[in-house]
Amino acid sequence: MSQWVQLRIQAKAAQVDACENALLALGALSVTLQDNADQPILEPELGTTPLWDDTQIIGLFDADTHTAAIVEQFPLMFAAEGGVGSVDLLWEQVEDKDWVRAWMDTYKPMQFGPRLWVCPSWCQPPQPDAVNLLLDPGLAFGTGTHPTTALCLRYLDEHIKGGEEVVDFGCGSGILGMAALLLGARTMTGIDIDPQALTATRDNAQRNDIRRDRFEVYLPQHTPAVQADITVANILAGPLNELAPQLAQLTRSGGKLALSGLLSHQADDVIQRYNEWFVMDTPKQQEDWVIISGTRR
Template sequence: MSEWLEVTVEMFPYGLIPVGELLEDAGVSGYVIEDEEDFRRFLEENRQYWDYVDPELLEQKRGKCCLKFYVTGDGDGRALLSRVRRELALLPEKLEVDPGTLTVSWETVREEDWANNWKRYYKPLPVGRRLRIVPAWENTQPEEGRISVVLNPGLTFGTGMHPSTKLCLQFLEETVTGGERVLDLGCGSGILSIAALLLGAGTASAWDIDPKAPDVACENAGLNGIGRDRYSAFSGDVLKNPGLLGETDIKGYNIVLANIVADVILALSPRVEDWLADRGAFICSGIIDTRAHEVEAALTQNGFRWEKREMEGWAAYLVRKAE
């Protein structure tokens, strides 16, 4: 089993170019630059990984900049690391600008089956007042007063751990009264539409542009005793091709769910009314706090009233047509 060292050098942005040049001269073949803006952009553009990111990372990244590279864990790799550390210690006196602390840290990374390691951190999770998210591999007893939503999310979005998902589930608890038709856009693991059915909704249609998502969502529905007569999942972009929903289904959903990203919510805001039944509810989330004002402006412009909730730097909205 091979062993590598993941090395991190912390610095001010001014230090990125000289440190990068130093590494290249030392023989480091490649490196990755990370800063707060990169991390926020990653979160917005890679929704499928939201659940697998420690919620504290966003705060940890605030104002930080670092450069990461890898060396082998053998004698040659450790010798290269020692050389880099020596040359970094001498770098500040050669520069006219302050490169920052140039603090060097490293940790061992082994080539192993990491794809399943995250499961050890994914435990039963109470959400809101009535729900409890339970990993499919956990053998746990039901919790009195809570509805268990059993999930095996794989690497699709939707474990229930991300703040945006929690906010949607809270709104769902308060919105589902029984028998609703639900449209879940960007369904991922299917967690939201499955929870809606377990809360008492009648039927749900789930969509995602990720071709893996429908199989995952239907499998999760089955884990919760929900059959194909009540739950269906498909791959496609209904925003670009509304005809995918079928002419008879375009209008009449009591609840439309979209836990996606701000750009998609902005694009949905002028369209979602076409899919909502009278007095229907649009629950949207996945909106990082710095973009909430854009979503609010779009919802208002398209004639909606909304209730907003926030958690750990993310915003969600319960939206209805203004009367």
């Protein structure tokens, strides 16, 4: 018998907060929001949490929950939370299976270029003699599954020859910095605005036997003067445009630059922004995403 049931609700953006608060007040163990109309939200402004116009809300409850009582009480609680109008409710039984094992089974070793593999800790590396980066999903963004991360990893596999000083602005999980070091870079400076990302980077570097003196991590305001041989930044178009002078300053004359987190239609604007400091290359694309690169003038 299943241990959980879930209440599925179709709502408009203006109804989401009231629905979420009502579900939690009625004993939901968790509440999940999903896009209900294939509406992308590609680059929200900083400090905002935009919602889809049509949102699917899923409240998870214990299987012993009195579902009829919840259905009866929900409209009253929804109205008490400021909800306007009505919403459709649908109870579903949650499949009973080993969710941890199911999740682990979906995350497999991935290859990026001729040399580099990213492997979860519970899998045997397919090529033990290759450059194998051990990384499990965790606190911060970046496991190699997203096209922008994959593009950056392939760039590093191609351009790291040995002995480079590398900067990763927006280091997230530390995946790009660790890949650079394992491929032969001498040092890595990771920079991120999120303290959790710095923690994740340190933990992941330790798991890969990378000495702390080879991989230093900083908040942006504490970053020391660096002249990198290669600078990578996998963030978003808006921040990349704003950071152009800073990323140029971090890169030595003749040094390399790789930028991702960009949709294909955003590439021209970012290239134009960086032309002042870099000779830019033709973008490379994977699905709807691109990486742009260049050489410091």
